[in-house]
Amino acid sequence: METPNMVDVLIQNIATDQELLKLADQKIADAKQEKADVADRIKGYRKEAEVFLKYANPEQKKQIEALGFDSSEAKSSLNEVATKALNIIMEAKGHSLTNDEFYTIYAGSHANPKEVVNYTTFNIKCRPLFNSQRLLRKKADEGISSREDIISLNGTLVKKEEPKDGVEGVKNTSDTKNDGKETEKKETLKDKKDDTTAKKK
Numbered sequence: 001m002e003t004p005n006m007v008d009v010l011i012q013n014i015a016t017d018q019e020l021l022k023l024a025d026q027k028i029a030d031a032k033q034e035k036a037d038v039a040d041r042i043k044g045y046r047k048e049a050e051v052f053l054k055y056a057n058p059e060q061k062k063q064i065e066a067l068g069f070d071s072s073e074a075k076s077s078l079n080e081v082a083t084k085a086l087n088i089i090m091e092a093k094g095h096s097l098t099n100d101e102f103y104t105i106y107a108g109s110h111a112n113p114k115e116v117v118n119y120t121t122f123n124i125k126c127r128p129l130f131n132s133q134r135l136l137r138k139k140a141d142e143g144i145s146s147r148e149d150i151i152s153l154n155g156t157l158v159k160k161e162e163p164k165d166g167v168e169g170v171k172n173t174s175d176t177k178n179d180g181k182e183t184e185k186k187e188t189l190k191d192k193k194d195d196t197t198a199k200k201k
Contacts (some may be wrong), residue, residue: 044132044134045069046069048086048134049064049069052064052090053069055090078128078129079125079128081106081117081121081122081125081126082125082126082128082129084106084109085102085106085122085125085126085129085135086129086134086135088102088105088106088109089102089135089151089152089153090153092105094152095152095153096150096151096152096153097150097151097152098147098148098149098150098151099123099137099146099147099148099149099150099151100145100147100148102151103119103122103123103147106122119147123146133154134153134154135151135152135153135154136151136152136153136154137149137150137151138150138151138152
């Protein structure tokens with residue numbers, strides 16, 4: 001058996017350690033990026049604390065504050081429209097609304113109509129909520145208005161539900177009234193038919 005040449009061994013050791021160094025550098029780079037991603041998420045949670053703590057029970061507040069989130073010092077970088085929008089989705093049944101319901105509740109929540117921004121501006125103002133993934137948007141089928149998009153709080157099971165609390169108070173209810181009239185009309189025709197049948201007998 002041929003004895004390994006010391007120079008060959010040295011070359012192999014250098015090559016091996018150079019590869020290990022590259023792997024170590026890559027792991028460090030990945031770890032730094034992972035650390036930055038986690039730090040950004042924590043920073044986002046801190047911004048949300050001011051809104052979310054309003055819906056927490058005393059025990060939950062203690063747990064959150066124990067993690068270093070002081071509600072008295074929490075500051076939100078969200079604009080006024082986005083802050084109001086986040087409150088709306090937090091209070092909505094199932095934390096999910098169509099975009100039309102979302103805007104309708106927002107518009108109906110203002111005592112002064114002059115303070116209400118239009119639909120387009122509302123969507124622009126709410127972009128920080130989607131960029132930070134606090135809210136998620138499920139697009140409607142192609143060709144359907146963006147008003148039918150489903151907006152939900154991140155982590156909420158998205159499904160289309162009946163109009164949420166608060167929507168009925170600001171939306172037109174003429175469809176419901178018409179349904180009632182149609183039912184009444186059908187019942188009247190049925191009664192007349194029964195009377196005619198009875199006379200023939």
